[in-house]
Amino acid sequence: MKSDDKASFLKNVDFDLSKKVTRINLNSMLYPRTVVMRAAYSFTDSFDVAVEGDDSSSIVFIRDNGNDKLTQADFEDIAYRFYSELIHASVEETQARRYADTRNALIGAALKSLFPITGSLNIPKDTKSPPIKEPKLKNNIKSTTKNCK
Secondary structure (H helix, E strand, O other): OOHHHHHHHOOOEEEEOOOOEEEEEEEOOOOOHHHHHHHHHHOOOOOEEEEEEOOOEEEEEEEOOOOOOOOHHHHHHHHHHHHHHHHHHHHHHHHHHHOHHHHHHHHHHHHHHHOOOOOOOOOOOOOOOOOOOOOOOHHHOOOOOOOOO
16 A cells, blocks of 8 residues: 555554554444444454444544554554454445345245244144133122123
């Protein structure tokens, strides 16, 4: 990558070598919160990650505790890898939304074939209902029924 391209690519990235932190400022119009969180989560196995922000922007902090000898190039590599993960998460989310109706229809068809609905309950004829018990009333009052004619 050319140095001009590199400079524009990293214009929203700050590095603090003493604290071993990469700070990435993201536009929420380009990277929605769900995409940022998915990308950040993918980094949690190797780094400490924190996400802050509001409706207009997100700020991602990535800290590496494992290596005391990180260079500026190492921090830039972390930023490049995070941006790649953002693109990956964004494409996955777009595909999930695009194919949600198809996926739901296929799942519904599969479930329907496993559990067919016939309009009536398929209860075997030899099954008996439990006897209905008359409720107990307080004060020994017996229930009465009236016959209507």
